[in-house]
Amino acid sequence: MTEKEVTHLLNKLPALRQEIHKVIVGQQEVLDEVLITLLAGGHGLLEGVPGLAKTLLVRTLASAVELPFRRIQFTPDLMPTDILGTEVLEEDHTTGKRFFQFNEGPIFASIVLADEINRTPPKTQAAMLEAMQEFEVTYAGKTYPLPRPFFLLATQNPIEQSGTYPLPEAQLDRFLLYIKIKYPTELEEISVLKNTTGNRGEAVRPVLSGADVLALQNLVREVTISDDLVAYSAKLIRVTRPEESSIPFVQAFVRWGAGPRAGQALILTAKARALLQGRFAVTFPDLQAMAYPVLRHRVLLNFTAEADNISTDKVVEELLKGVELPREVLR
Known part of the structure; x- marks a missing residue:
């Protein structure tokens, strides 16, 4: 990569911040840590009380990065196949032969939001370990690679423990960063109230492509x-x-x-x-x-x-x- 290409790539990072701040007010430290997680090629765990825009932050980031995005709402009855995918019996209409076809689950996206991850039982939580560490999914003895880049952000609520399943240490260790979201300052909260109670809303435009993200991840290691x-x-x-x-x-x-x-x-x-x-x-x-x-x-x-x-x-x-x-x- 030439010096000119590196400079052009790095100039996109302030623009990325600017696009996200069209929607997200304040939370500069949190945003930086999320972007650091993305640039380092890892996954992040976001923790904060309800109403601090955890989900909105991830959605806005996905809008500013031109990559496939999927959201998984974790619930007590969620099964591993609801995340990874499953095999379905199909029939070839020309030959009449039947075969199993693997239908990819929502984990097969470049940016995945695992919303309220601690609301699902350990069996379903563990289904994501291979995806997070190896960037692939194994089903019925076959291995399917995940799209690259692959970036998972999970959220959890620290104050509501009823009906939750704490993440085991082995899975916590798969998260590169554990990011805590604090309450906004008074001025930030006033700005939030102004921006979210009217009809005006700014559109977020894509700033980075998948190739840009991969190039930045390689650049980090240099x-x-x-x-x-x-x-x-x-x-x-x-x-x-x-x-x-x-x-x-x-x-x-x-x-x-x-x-x-x-x-x-x-x-x-x-x-x-x-x-x-x-x-x-x-x-x-x-x-x-x-x-x-x-x-x-x-x-x-x-x-x-x-x-x-x-x-x-x-x-x-x-x-x-x-x-x-x-x-x-x-x-």
Whole structure:
């Protein structure tokens, strides 16, 4: 890719933000983390109370990216075949022979919204593991590749636990980032009320194509990171594990720490954040910013932490305080 092509591609990212902000007011940090997830080629879990535009954000992103989009509403009676697809008995009218034809489910789209994913039982949740990790679906012994790029965003409500099934750790680990959506500021909420209670509505135009997304995902991996920052990332992940951590807070409140996939996610998303800001090298603030959404679903707290109302974000905060800064920052 030439320098001119790279510049042209990167210039599309501010335009993408602008199109999404035609509909979504504020939530800049959330939007950046969603875009980082897309650029890094992973999947995101969005958590927020009802009414914070989780579904609208994903729909708007799909409108601004020229890719096939499907929404799956997760319910207690949803079956794996409702997501993956199923085989149907067909007949060849010319020969009279019957055969099984695989009908693709809604997972066969480039952008998939898994709405209220924790409302479906574990059997159905587990049906998405292969799709999320391997970008393919196996049915009746045959493997079907998913379209590329493939980007899944799931939503869940943190306050309503009745009739929900918490995601198992193995599935949580498949999400690159765990993104929390907070309430808007007062000015943002006033803007939301003005924009959503009248007849005016701005159309969102496509900015990125599928080829653009794939090119950006490849470009992310070419962003450089120093050996000092790689070593810092590894140390940050390793001290989340109580058996080898020197941080008292971790020893007191963490049951299980993060695995190597967390380190991969931290570096990859830091690269995506750098590229989103127009840089081709990872800086220390990139790693600091991504530590929270990378680790908040990969650190398992113990009963003491739950009793004391300690969150994983608090653990990450203590980690960032307790781990020695990389040499290039100290210099």
